[in-house]
Amino acid sequence: MLRLVKAESFKLSKKLKSWLGPLLIMVLVLIAFPLSIDISQFDLAKFYFSIIVVSLLMTSFVATEGMFEEDFEDGSLEQEFLIEKDFYKLVLSKIFVYVCLIGIPIAFIGALFSFANGVAIGSFASVFLLLSLSNLLLFNLFAFGNALSINKGAMLGVLSSLPLALPIIILLGTAVRSIQFGDGFVAIITLMTGIGLLMSAIMPLIISAALKTHID
Amino acid sequence: MKLLSAQNITYSINENKLFHNLSFNINSGEGLHIKGGNGSGKSTLLRIILGITSPSKGFVETHAQDLNISYLGHKNAIKNYLTPLENLELLFNDAELKIAFEWLRKFGLFDLQDELTASLSYGQQKKLALIRVLARSSDLIILDEPLVGLDQATADQLTSFLIEKLSEGVSLILTSHINPMIDCRVLDIGANDA
């Protein structure tokens, strides 16, 4: 397990495009939005958070794109299968590494921008925690989409997993309201953590089955 | 000692039969050469033996606990955005790395160990991929078309390595569309060759 985490983080750190790209896209989208409206007319703070949520959704599927494709194309998946007999540990470490190296930085950028734009909600820490948790959920889901589509392009993966991600977006929206009105935040964070843990445990099983089908 | 046995293996893809009712055994210290033309299913048969692909009918049984298999197929599992050294470090522990370095020297890759693997030639990449098999101790070595893309000198080194391993009791399964490179049993699965 430690071997896999080490190997995956080493590989990801060597691919500048894969980890820096999503962060830059996140920043660019967040800059692009205010440019598209007349900020003297609108109260940006009111709906800037929804832009953060949507860009979170977008960047997380950009970030997970090709997550398994490289290993599938060059035969690493088969070698891994011979060692472990399934992909559970591999998938678990991959998602962990991606969340740590890409997901959490994206959440940090999102939290920063939400404050820079005066979204007056709670503390920095609570927004950051919220966005990080949603990234954990989204990365698990999009990893599933990517495992299904593997080398057939990101479009197919997104198409099959995005509908499943919509409840997460709703949950995120609700959490933001709860921060604004100052109640139920802890309950929602607990709920999201629970779902996150459950998904992190179960999704690798399903993704592993999909990957097994691909190398079959 | 019997290592592995295949019983009545049949494999079909999209309802087209690739091969039909193959049975064979592999004992330790024994070599098996699978011969067949293009598209005859050599690689698929290897993948069935490895347990990666499941056969349409029949089964493969391993008789040893924790069978240690080294395998190299058409896909070389090399990351071309890493250097050869980094590639090897991902694979091996310290003891194995020592042997891997010896092979790097023998293959003339030692000076290239810090270049990007993408800049290496196909033959050099193939040699690097072979080290995966050569530097690890295993009970069974499975190679798919090992000689393709190798120069004569490397081919000879590989052949003598395999012969030595055979004498140490390691089993061997190879494929090619030509005659075997070492002296062993031949399983001809037919030439579906056009």
Next chain:
Amino acid sequence: MFNLAFDNFNEILDMDGHGIYVWSVYLIGISIIFLSFLIAKKRIVDIQKKINKKNASS
């Protein structure tokens, strides 16, 4: 329960101004179902022809 809800044919068509919505929904619905049957039938005929052709040539 089994009395016509309308007095004459024009009323049936008009349905107090809602007729256009009601009737277009049913028209589209029936044509979609009908078309799906046609497509399915055609697919069967096509594949049967293909199989026949293949067997005749071999």
Next chain:
Amino acid sequence: MITAFIHQFSSAKSFVNITEKLYPFFLIVGVSMLILGWTWGLLFAPQDAVQGNSYRIIFLHVPSVIFAELIYFFMAVCALMHLVWRVKLAAYLIKSAAPIGAMITFMGLLSGSIWGIPTWGTWWQWDARITSTLILFIMYLGILTLHGSFSNLEKADRLMSILVVIGVVNIPIIKKSVDWWSTLHQPASISVSGGSSIDPSMLYPLLISVIGLGFTLIALGILSSRSYIFTREKNKKWILEHV
């Protein structure tokens, strides 16, 4: 033993043979019940006190929406059978049911939209039910796209089954969360179908339409599964009896 039992009754050959005999029954019963239900609903059922005559769309809309979900659940059962017991027929059935599901979901959406014009004054409302039906529609298309993307059809079958199973777990979650979202943001959403308090004179034609559409869709499913089974098993000998 279970596996042997299932495989005996799930060969594509016996499925085609049995359904071939059942097809006229489903078609005739389904279509005549649809005609009965819809004529009753359109011409004889009394006007709705609140919505006037536009409510008559219900006799097409509600059955469509019911089967939009039922077909997905049917697919999920097949997907489980395919994943657990490797029943090939199950995958064939998913692949032939998915377009029908997409079609009927589209019909539900379209009829709902048109219904919205006289009742809500707009053809699209961010109502919980409509939103989750739209998501369901996209899920059907996603399943079809996934299956169409792989040239190795057995792989495609398995991946599609995995997606269907994950999807069916998600449907209630999506429905619940969308419901939740809509009650948060839209305090007074218009409730359309009356639910339990519906008058028998409207309920009977509705029930008949539901059953009628169900039988018609089964007939359609038999046809489309037959064409798909023929396509997949075209090299088998038993096919020759059917051409």
